[in-house]
Amino acid sequence: MAEPGPAAGENGVGGRVVRVGTRRSQLARIQTDSVVEMLHELHPDLHFEIVAMSTTGDKILDTALSKIGEKSLFTKELENALERNERETPLDAVVFHPKNCGKTLSLLPEKSVIGTSSLRRAAQLKKKFPQLEFRDIRGNLNTRLKKLDEKEEFSAIILAAAGLKRMGWENRIGQLLSPEDCLYAVGQGALAVEVRAKDQEILNMVSALHDGETVLCCIAERAFMKRLEGGCSVPVAVSTMLKDGQLYLTGAVYSLDGSDSLKETMQTSVNYPQQNEDGPNDDVQHVGITAKNVAGQAQEAAENLGVELASLLLSKGAKHILSVARQLNDAC
Incomplete structure (x- = not known):
């Protein structure tokens, strides 16, 4: 994840106080303030209380990120569930x-x-x-x-x-x-609002901030990463694009020095209409993302795209490349 976005939650909308957790860094506060401002415009009767906290990644500054051995360095203290909304350039x-x-x-x-x-x-x-x-x-x-x-x-x-x-x-x-020079990180540029999975009131509130294209791109990217079992300790990179109802995903894995790599591109249709009626899959998460205003079939297609692309790379030897990279990184 590029710099993680804010996490939201507390006693629900009915309590009229919504506590929003954030990292203490200036960038995290700017991102948090932007989300809170949007939510306040939609819910002027609510009071949003911002709570700053330090995360594992903020506290350990004398060790390379790839060597700490924790996947949720900047989000573990904020995590419960994940929501995506509008995305800045991922480059x-x-x-x-x-x-x-x-x-x-x-x-x-x-x-x-x-x-x-x-x-x-x-x-x-x-x-x-x-x-x-x-x-x-x-x-x-x-x-x-x-x-x-x-x-x-x-x-x-x-x-x-x-x-x-x-x-x-x-x-x-x-x-x-450009992606030709350097494919970017999974989810880079997208703001995340993390919400307790069972907090339906807050989930409904933040769902209004979703950007459908960002949701589908991030689902595909995260599914790709999950299937590869990637993280900060191995070089995994992506690039996504949604055009004319087709979602394109480019994914790659690299050795530490870049001399050995695998890179492929796949696409799938995500041109499905959003169902207005709540159904049994209304709150289904796809790789940790709950997006109520994006067609469930489109989300499923995006997730399958990420899994299939990762499986293709694995069939061509990605597991060996990543295993060697992980071992060398641990040994450094």
């Missing part, structure tokens, strides 16, 4: 040291050091830019940018473009990486 962005302003990765001097905490980004970019060096960098966006600007350690760092835009720092984006 990765390059932020350059001031001395390299105006350059691109291909124009940086040989042996330039690029900072990233993502095995996915490093694996792909090592293959495309073998002349560059990639080094781990941790901390929130403010911390990473400070390390970049005030020290000479990094020539550039790779961040999610969505986070930079939400912080109002779009002007720091020196280069956007």
Whole structure:
């Protein structure tokens, strides 16, 4: 997950107080405030109380994300169920040291050091830019940018473009990486509102914020990741697109140095009408996502797409690539 969105829940709408949990980082608060603002416009009679908390990923800053051994580093303290809504660009962005302003990765001097905490980004970019060096960098966006600007350690760092835009720092984006350059992370750019699975009142309330395209893309991406048993400790990447009722999913797995990889694209129709009547599958979750305003058949098709694409890669040797990557990462 790129930076996780806020979690909502408490005693339901009837209590007139809705507590919204969030990470303490500036970006998390900005994202939380945007969701709360939308909910307040829809429910002006409710009081939304924002509760900031520190997560496992916030507390452990001296260890690479891929080595902590916990899949829910930034969400475990907030998790119960998952809702998706509108999605910012999922692309990765390059932020350059001031001395390299105006350059691109291909124009940086040989042996330039690029900072990233993502095995996915490093694996792909090592293959495309073998002349560059990639080094781990941790901390929130403010911390990473400070390390970049005030020290000479990094020539550039790779961040999610969505986070930079939400912080109002779009002007720091020196280069956007297309999916041809770097496939992005599962769910990157999508805001998540996590809700207790049985809290129907809150589920109904946040369902109004759903974006149907984002829901289907994220279901496909998450199903792909789940079937591969992926996570922060292995390089798994995706790209999705919905066009003319067809959902396209590109998925890939990489060795740590990017020298070995598998990449395939599949598509499926998701052109199903939304049923107005509540049915027995009205509250069915697809890979942790409950989307009441998106056709159930479309969600099922998206999930099947992710599973089938992952199965195709597994049949071609993805399990071996990921197993070796996981072992090497643990040994480093």
